[in-house]
Amino acid sequence: TDLYEAPDYYLLDELLSEEHKLIRASVREWVKKEVSPVIEDYAQRAEFPKHLLKGLAEIGAFGPTIPEQYGGAGLDYMAYGIIMQEIERGDSGIRSTASVQGSLVMFPIYAYGSEEQKHKYLPKLASGELMGCFGLTEPDHGSNPGGMVTNIKDAGDNYILNGAKMWISNAPFADIAVVWAKDEKGKIRGLIVERGMEGFTTPETHNKWSLRASATGELVFDNVKVPKENLLPNVSGLKGPLGCLNQARYGIAWGALGAAMDCYDTALRYSKERVQFGRPIGGFQLQQKKLAEMITEITKGQLLVWRLATLKNENRATAAQISMAKRNSVEIAINIAREARQMLGGMGITGEYPIMRHMANLESVITYEGTHDIHLLITGMDVTGENAFK
Ligand code: TGC
C-alpha cells in the first residue's frame, strides 16, 4: 500500500484497538483519495469543496460520538480524535467543517436540546443533509464572549433576535445556526436559527490568507422571529457554548497533530531525495536537527492526546487539560510547518507541496477556539488559582 504511515516512534499503535486502526485506515484512505488531490486547487481559488460533504458524512466525521439512535456513529473519543487527525492531515479547513458540524452544532443539540430537537435535527446533520454553523464570536467580543450583545426578546410564541456574529465557519452555506444570545435578564441562551427566517443573512468573509478552502462568514440578525421551540431548553450561561468548545478543542488537539505529521513526512521524504553538495540534504546535521526535533515533538504530542482521549472516555478530562493539549498541538504543528517549509527551500513556498497551506491554515487554528494566549492563561489560572482575565 502506498498509504502514508503515521510516525509512530513510541509504538503507540499498540495502545489502539483494531477498530481504531480500521477507522484510521478508512479515513486516511478517503483523505488521500478525495481530499489531497483537489485541496490545493480549492485553497488557491479560496473555494470550499462542497462536494466533499457527502464523503465526510460517510466516513462518520459528523458527530462520531453522538449515539446511533440519533444518527451518530456512537464511537468513543479515541476514534473521534483519530478521525480529526486524519482529516487535518489533508487540510485544517476540512477538519474545521467536521469540527463545527459535530462538536459545535450536533453536540449542543444533543447535550442541551429537547427530545424533539434531537430527533428533528441530529440524523440529518449526521448524514450531511443539513449543515450547521456555530455563532459565538461577535465583532467586539472574541476572546471575551461573555460580553456579547446579540440578544433575544420575548414576543409571545417567538423570540425576536438581534445582533451579529463574525468569523463563523460554514456560515455561507449552513442550513441552520446554533446561536448564542442574551435574554432580557442577561443570561446567555442557545437558539437554532434556520436559513430562510426573515431578517437572517450570512454574508461571506473574503480575502483570507488562511483556511482558504473553508467558507467563513457573518451571521446578521435583524429582528429575526425565532419560534420558542427553537430555544435549547437545557442550558443557560456561558458554560453552554464553552461546553461545546471543550469538544471542538479536543478534536483540534488531535487534528493539528495530523497537519504536523503531514509536514514532517513531506520534509523527511524531501530530505532523502534532494541532493545538494553531492549528498541528500538529510545527511546534513542542521537538517537532521530539524527532523529530530519534529519527530520528538510529534511523539510527545501523540502521548498527550492519547492520554487525554482515555481521560475523555472516562469523563475525567478537565477543560484546562483540553486547553493544554489544544495549545500544545497547534504550537508544535505551526513550528514544524515553518521548519519543514525551510527544508524544502524554494519548493516549500509552492502548492506542489502541502506545507505552506498547512502553515497558513494553522494561523487560524492558533487563533480560533480560544487563542494561544487565552489557553495559556487558562493553564495559568488552573495551576495558580488566580484569574488573570478579570
Ligand atoms: P468564566 O467566568 O470563567 O466562566 C463562565 C462560566 O462558564 C464555565 N466554564 C466552562 N464550562 C465548560 N467548559 C469550559 N471550558 C468552561 N470554562 C468556563 C464556568 O465554570 C462558568 O460557569 P458558571 O456556572 O459559574 O456560570 O468566564 P469568562 O467570561 O471569565 O471567560 C473565560 C474564558 C476567557 C476562558 C472563555 O471565555 C474563553 O474560553 N474564551 C475564548 C473564546 C473562544 O474560545 N471562542 C471560540 C469561538 S468558536 C470557534 O472559534 C470555532 S472555530 C471552529 C472551526 O472552524 O474549527
Ligand code: FAD
Ligand atoms: P481578540 O479577542 O480581539 O484578541 C486579540 C488578541 O488579544 C489575541 O492575541 C488575544 O490572545 C489577545 N487577548 C485577548 N484577551 C486577552 C487577555 N485577557 N489577556 C491577554 N491577551 C488577550 N467563532 C465562532 O463563534 N464560530 C466559528 O465558527 C468561528 N470560526 C472561525 C474561523 C476562522 C477562520 C477564524 C479566524 C476565527 C473563527 N472564529 C469563530 C472566531 C475565533 O474564535 C476568534 O477569532 C477568537 O476567539 C479570537 O477572538 P478575536 O479574533 O476577536 O480576537
